[in-house]
Every structure is written in structure tokens, then in C-alpha cells.
Amino acid sequence: MALNHQYTLVIPNIFGFKGGIQIYSAFLLQGLQSIDSQAHYQVLLKYDRSYPPNHSFLPQTNFHCFGGFYPWIQSSLMAVKMVQLALKNSSQNSSHLFICTHINYSLVCYYLKYLFGIRYWVVAHGLEVWNLKSPKLKKALHNADKILTVSHYTRDRLLQEQNLNSEQVVVLPNTFEPHRFQIASKPQYLLKRYHLNPDQPIILSVTRLGKSARYKGYDQILQALVLIRQSFPNIHYILVGKGDDTPRINTLIQKLGLEDSVTLTGLIPDEELCDHYNLCDVFALPSQGEGFGIVYLEALACGKPVLAGNQDGAVDPLFHGELGCLVDPQDVRVIASSLLQILQETYSNQLLYNHQYLRQKTIDNFGIQRFQARLSFEVSPLYDLPKTSRNCVKS
Numbered sequence: 302m303a304l305n306h307q308y309t310l311v312i313p314n315i316f317g318f319k320g321g322i323q324i325y326s327a328f329l330l331q332g333l334q335s336i337d338s339q340a341h342y343q344v345l346l347k348y349d350r351s352y353p354p355n356h357s358f359l360p361q362t363n364f365h366c367f368g369g370f371y372p373w374i375q376s377s378l379m380a381v382k383m384v385q386l387a388l389k390n391s392s393q394n395s396s397h398l399f400i401c402t403h404i405n406y407s408l409v410c411y412y413l414k415y416l417f418g419i420r421y422w423v424v425a426h427g428l429e430v431w432n433l434k435s436p437k438l439k440k441a442l443h444n445a446d447k448i449l450t451v452s453h454y455t456r457d458r459l460l461q462e463q464n465l466n467s468e469q470v471v472v473l474p475n476t477f478e479p480h481r482f483q484i485a486s487k488p489q490y491l492l493k494r495y496h497l498n499p500d501q502p503i504i505l506s507v508t509r510l511g512k513s514a515r516y517k518g519y520d521q522i523l524q525a526l527v528l529i530r531q532s533f534p535n536i537h538y539i540l541v542g543k544g545d546d547t548p549r550i551n552t553l554i555q556k557l558g559l560e561d562s563v564t565l566t567g568l569i570p571d572e573e574l575c576d577h578y579n580l581c582d583v584f585a586l587p588s589q590g591e592g593f594g595i596v597y598l599e600a601l602a603c604g605k606p607v608l609a610g611n612q613d614g615a616v617d618p619l620f621h622g623e624l625g626c627l628v629d630p631q632d633v634r635v636i637a638s639s640l641l642q643i644l645q646e647t648y649s650n651q652l653l654y655n656h657q658y659l660r661q662k663t664i665d666n667f668g669i670q671r672f673q674a675r676l677s678f679e680v681s682p683l684y685d686l687p688k689t690s691r692n693c694v695k696s
Contacts, residue, residue, distance in 0.1 A: 427592020
């Protein structure tokens with residue numbers, strides 16, 4: 302009797318919030334279904350309360366949402382469901398793979414593997430696995446059948462810090478949908494909304510504004526803005542995002558005297574995101590803790606010069622500086638100087654001004670088709686599925 306292919310994805314959420322882990326998880330599910338369209342999919346969502354009935358995933362996808370329960374009971378219910386699915390599929394002659402898109406869910410998988418021989422993969426993004434201290438989570442990581450890391454930076458750190466088998470840890474970078482991000486002129490409706498003129502130099506950041514996300518580097522850009530205004534008095538910084546750090550950011554803006562030079566947009570609709578990238582002259586996010594940074598891909602796909610930090614996973618989407626400017630994320634003067642050079646079009650790497658090159662290189666290496674080809678190479682040996690050539694997925 303032929304085995305039924307079963308995938309169980311254990312995910313924080315994908316419908317109610319759109320952070321990096323959530324976007325990656327959705328693309329991972331989409332990619333699996335493009336590779337193995339006959340399989341059955343169980344998706345456990347810890348924080349989502351419900352799922353849209355018109356979702357784009359295959360009909361044989363069952364969502365289990367735990368966001369409607371008290372926080373202290375969510376994890377317990379999700380763990381019980383994982384055990385139920387493991388028991389059910391082990392008794393139905395099915396080939397089962399668990400995939401945890403956050404390491405916190407991997408411990409249950411470790412016990413399921415010990416008890417029932419269930420295979421499991423873990424996705425490692427960045428901060429949540431760097432300097433990992435928990436002995437239990439370390440054990441779960443070491444016993445995973447595969448660890449998918451979103452960048453070479455995270456892979457290298459894991460290998461160095463956790464003494465893992467190098468063949469166990471592979472890179473499956475973040476991705477994006479190229480058709481959603483196109484090169485275009487500055488949108489008139491946004492210029493009008495923010496009271497800007499078409500010739501005005503604009504810096505953009507898109508990020509979470511949480512107290513735990515100050516490593517993103519928006520403070521440094523605000524401080525650099527004071528220096529940049531000496532050359533560009535009409536410079537404007539648009540900071541897209543929301544979070545509990547917003548009151549402090551507003552206080553800093555006032556302290557620096559930047560009230561007329563900064564706009565905090567709050568959360569914007571998804572359909573306006575591409576327009577905001579096209580509104581800017583340079584996208585800047587000199588972070589110190591990016592596992593990868595999907596926003597860099599989106600900005601590059603819109604043909605925008607990008608400035609990022611040189612001490613985290615941002616080096617991957619920017620090809621170690623080929624596609625963008627990598628700086629010390631703590632050096633405000635270097636950030637200011639680099640942004641000035643980019644705006645003045647005197648930056649040494651002239652590829653930053655070749656909009657079509659930035660877009661095509663990003664699509665070729667990180668577009669959804671490339672992501673699915675890489676994923677196919679990792680999944681195919683499990684079920685003897687058609688496999689993309691290694692040459693097509695080599696990083």
C-alpha cells in the first residue's frame with residue numbers, strides 16, 4: 302500500500318500578523334504545496350484566532366487555530382494536537398514530517414521523534430537561535446532531521462555556537478513575490494498625503510517599532526538625519542511601522558528638532574507597501590539583529606538603493622555589498638556619510654543606481670521560483686518526488 306504524504310507545520314501565526322517569521326512560514330507552506338500537491342497538510346497556528354475561508358492554500362489544508370484561548374493554555378493545546386496528529390498518522394500508514402517555523406515548538410517534536418520516530422525540521426531565523434542557552438531546545442535542535450536557516454550568517458553562527466553537523470544545517474533564504482514589487486515613479490497620492498514634493502530626497506524604513514526592536518537602527522537614522530540636513534535641508538525620513546516604542550521615538554524626534562523632517566506613518570495597508578518603496582530615494586535599515594530581512598528584497602525589487610548593517614544576516618540579500626551599502630550599524634557618522642553619498646549619487650558602487658540590475662539580480666536569487674527550487678531539492682529525497690537539479694539551487 303502506498304504511503305500518504307503528511308506535513309504538519311507548527312507556526313506562530315500567518316493570518317493575523319505579518320512579521321518576517323509569518324511571511325516566511327506562509328511562503329514555506331505555499332512552496333511545499335507547489336512541490337507535493339497530493340499531500341495532506343495540517344497547520345497549527347498558535348496565535349491566529351481564525352483563518353480566512355478564501356485562503357489560497359490547497360483544499361486538503363487543515364488549519365488549527367489556538368489564538369482564541371488564554372495565553373497560558375495555547376501551548377498546551379497545541380502540544381496535545383501535535384501528539385494526536387502523530388498518533389493518528391503513525392497508525393494510518395502515512396509518511397509524516399513535522400516542520401516548526403520557530404524553535405520554541407521543536408521540543409514537542411523531539412519527544413515525538415523519540416516515542417514514534419516522527420521526523421522533524423526546524424526553521425532558524427535569527428535572534429531566537431543565536432546564543433541559544435536552553436539545554437532542552439539545544440537537544441531538540443541537535444536531533445532535528447534538518448535545520449533550515451534563512452541566511453548563511455545564521456547557519457554559520459549555529460554551526461559555530463552549537464557544534465551541529467554541517468550536513469544537517471542548510472540555507473533556505475527568505476523570498477518574496479516579484480509581481481508585487483515593481484519599479485515606478487513616486488506616487489502622487491503619497492506625495493500629497495505626506496506634503497512632499499517630487500524632487501525632495503526621501504529616506505524610508507519599514508520595520509516593527511517595538512521596544513524589543515530598537516536594534517533595527519531607526520534611532521541611528523534619526524541621529525544621522527541631523528547631519529544629513531546640513532547638506533539636504535529638505536531631507537525627509539518616512540518610518541513605516543507600529544509598536545510600543547512609538548512614544549519614545551516621537552520624544553527623540555522632538556529632542557533632535559526633526560518634527561518637520563520625519564513622518565511616522567503607523568501601519569500601512571499591504572497594497573500601499575510597494576508605493577512606499579517607490580516613494581523613497583534610498584531604503585535604510587542599519588539593523589544589528591536581522592536574520593535576513595525581507596524588506597531589503599522588496600526595496601531592491603523596486604530598484605532602490607539600500608543601506609543595511611554589516612554585522613547580521615543583511616549581508617545575504619545585499620550580496621556582501623554588491624547590491625547595497627553595508628555599514629557599521631552603530632556608527633552614526635558613517636551612516637550619515639553613506640546616505641549622503643547615495644543621495645548625491647557619488648557612492649563608489651555605481652550598481653546602486655542601476656535599478657533594473659538591482660531588481661533582476663534580486664529576483665534571480667530570491668524570487669519565489671528560486672525559493673521553491675531550493676525547497677524542492679531538500680524535500681524531494683523524503684518522498685522520491687521530482688527534484689530540481691543541484692546546480693539550479695546552489696547558493
